[in-house]
Amino acid sequence: MEQFKMNGDKLEKLKLLAKSMRKNILRQVFVANSGHAGGALSMVELLVSIFEHHATYYPEMGLPPVVISKGHAAACLYAWLVEQGRQPREELDKYRMLGSPFQGHVKPPTNETPGIPGFYPSGSLTHGLSLASGTAIAKRLDNPENPLPVFCILSDTEMQGGQIWEATKQIAFHELSHLTVLCDDNGFGNDCETSKTLDVGNLVDCWSSCGWNVITVDDGHDVEALLFSLWWAKFHRDEPSLDRRLIPSGVHLKMISQKRPTIIVARTIKGKGISLMENNNHFHGAPPDKEQFMEACRELGIGDEEKDEIFREREKRAREESLKLFPREKAPRAAPAEAILELMREGDDRLVVIAPELAISTRASKIREAFPERVYNFGVQEPHAMDAVAGLAFSGKTPIIMTFTNFVLLRTVDQIFQNIAPFGKNMLIVGTQDGLLQDGMSATPYNHYAIARSFYNSIVLAPADYNEAKALTREALLTPGYKFLFVAREEMPLVFEENVRCKIGINKTWDPRTEKWQDRTETGWLANLSKDANIIVAGSPYTWFAIEAAKDLYKTHALDVGVINLSTIKPLDKETLRAVFHTARKLLVVEKHSPYGGIYSAICEYIQDERTTDLEISHLPEKEWVGQSGTPDMLMRHYGLDKESIKKFILEKVLEK
Known part of the structure; x- marks a missing residue:
């Protein structure tokens, strides 16, 4: 095999391609006013090199x-x-927009959502290498003698996760030598430097000890060095046979065997190519403002005509996404941290917070500022973190684990099943980002109530707003047993007063005639139950939507439609529900959840247990769904979870003959 050669003209073209890609990345996040610029910019040359390498050696594939x-x-x-003409340029301005294939995370299309055909699903972190392993096995089965190469791009932060190392050992053991990993080693995670959340150590030693060939590239933005490394990984040259003068500067080889897979650890710069973003972790998930955008344009050579066009597209996008269905007041995700801080300051020294990465997003970082010895950031290690929570509980502490709803629940089912559910120790499992998000499918839960409900003796809470979330957090930490608390990310409307009193297992009802909340412990509650229909709802802003819909229906149609705030989903407040069922026979369940396993299922199960057969119960949304990118308001309208959808549905059900 001839030695590696790099054509100078080709190299210049690839550098220009990388610069154009950076312009496109900047355009996407600025027009959308959201997105992850930092990690996209650090990955540019890795992606350019993979596609160029493949086009060189497999042009027909x-x-x-x-x-x-x-x-x-x-x-x-x-x-x-x-840039390759494989997607329309106008899609750049629809990045993370409802209906666009340019979703918040890379996804192929589904029956319900758009995506990029021919690519694999991505997110949440640590899944990709296992997907690549399965793909590599498939390619070997297709062509045992010369399987098609498979590539996987990892971040350095996700190497904190155990699944990565399970896959690493398995891939080496099965000698999937046609699989090459490129690590975007930019040194940062969501919160801060990777080494400050959980230092994974020397990546060369870690991977070589697992049986991998390791190539280190000191400058992960050097396309020539990356292409050499990919050439080396493809042909598995014995190190002694190579004229070492041909190795590009800054490339280091640690070879184990031609039969083993290869990882290229590329030392990159987060935000590369835009000085104000370089190694500035603010831009992990935040777009530039207008002044920062202008500065970035000057650096990237974006001319006045293109800048004006981008500003026009940003303004157009803002108009198209101007729908605001609810007032922005306080973010429920901030409430648990505030309540925990208050209890710590009051002297509860049993409380310990575990934050698997995302401490800034969940506001666990605020607790860490005040009580650094009581907050532990485990990095991207949710299963391990959940078992550590169990260990703390068995040791007499009251642990709280806080991260996104999908991660805190879907990644930890076995840990909860084995070490938490049977024993009922006191702890709180907080899932934030329980909403419809521009991040899309990866971060949008739709079966969390079902999973949480199914655990033995679990308590499941979904507060209606910030004030109820704060009150329920306090109540949960002072109540025996393990509890799930799901809260929304965005600023949401308030439906309760600041010092609302909450009791787990007692749900409040809202009367459109008095426009007041009551519960069954209060005098006169039974007489104020609504007669025409009831909306059973949980979470924000859906409780607010239900109230506003009920107000309008009362004023415009004289319909007496009550609202039951089912903030305790389990255990069901059977006494309240029994009275509600005997007062109004039409029920509408509104929940950001699949029709299967959530509130609707819980109510149907209870109705069956009560042998109540003359109730008419409906569910919004009316069919199964999965998450996709879009603004929260646009997504709520799309899925039929907004006030107008609730009103329309109630009118159809109540007024139908």
Whole structure:
């Protein structure tokens, strides 16, 4: 095999391609006013090199199998696809928009949602290498003698996760030598430097000890060095046979065997190419403002005509997404941290917070500022973190684990099943980001109530607003047993007063005639139950939507429609529900959840137990769904969870003959 050669003209073209991709990334996040710029910018040359390498050696095979495990950097892939004419340029301005294939994370299309055909699903972190393993096995089965190469891009932060190392050992053991990993080693995670959340140590030693060939590239933005490394990984040259003078500067080889897979650890700069973003973790998930955008344009050479066009597209996008269905007041995700802080300051020294990465997003970082010895950031290690929570509980502490709803629940089912549910120790499992999000499918839960309800003796809470979330957090930490608390990310309307009193297992009802909340412990409650229909709802802003819909129906149609705030989903407040069922026979359940296993299922199960057969119960949304990117308001309208959808549905059900 001839030695590696790099054509100078080709190298210059690839550098220009990388610069154009950076312009496209900047455009996407600025027009959308959201997205992950930092990690997309650090990944540019890795993606350019993979596609160039594949086109060189497999020109007849189309696009290579590439798994982008750090899927939040999707804007980088979209930038490349547009530059290659594989996606329309106008899609750049629809990044993270409802209906666009340019979703918040890389996704192929589904029956319900758009996506990029031919690519693998990505996100949440640590899944990608396992997907790549399965793909590599499939390619070996297709062609045992010369399987098609498979590529996977990992972030350095996700190497904190155990699934990565399970896959690493398995891939080496099965000698999937046609699989090459490129690590975007930019040194940062969501919260801060990776080494400050959980230092994974020397990556060369870690991977080589697992049986991998390791190539280190000191400058992960050097396309020539990356292409050499990919050439080396493909042909598995014995190190002694190579004229070492041909190795590009800054490339270091640690070879184990031609039969083993290879990882290329590329030392990159987060935000590369835009000085104000470089190594500035603010831009992990935040777009530039207008002044910062202008500065970035000057650096990237974006001319006045293109800048004006981008500003026009941003304004157009803002108009198209101007729908605001609810007032922005206080973010429920901030409430648990505030309540925990208050209890710590009051002297509860049993409380310990475990934050698997995302401490800034969940506001656990505020607790850490005041009580640094009581907050532990475990990095991207939710299963391990959940078992540590169990260990704390068995040791007499009251642990709280806080991260996104999908991560705190879906990634930890076995840990909860084995070590938490049977024993009922006191702890709180907080899932934030329980909403419809521009991040899309990866971060949008739709079956969390079902899973949480199914655990033995669990308590499941879904507060209606910030004030109830804060009150329920206090109540939960002072109540025996393990509890799930799901709260929304965005600023949401308030439906309760600041010092609302809450009791787990007692749900409040709202009367459109008095426009007041009551519960069954209060005098006169039974007489104020609504007669025409009731909306059973949980979470924010859906409780607010239900109240506003009921107000309008009372004023315009004289319909007496009550609202039951089912903030305790389990255990059901059977006494309240029994009275409600005997007062009004039509029920509408509104929940950001699948029709299966959530509140609707819980109510149906209870109705069956009560042998109540003359109730008419309906559910919004009316069918199964999965998450996709879009503004919360646009998504709520799309799924039929807004005030107008509730009103329309109630009118159809109550007034139908």
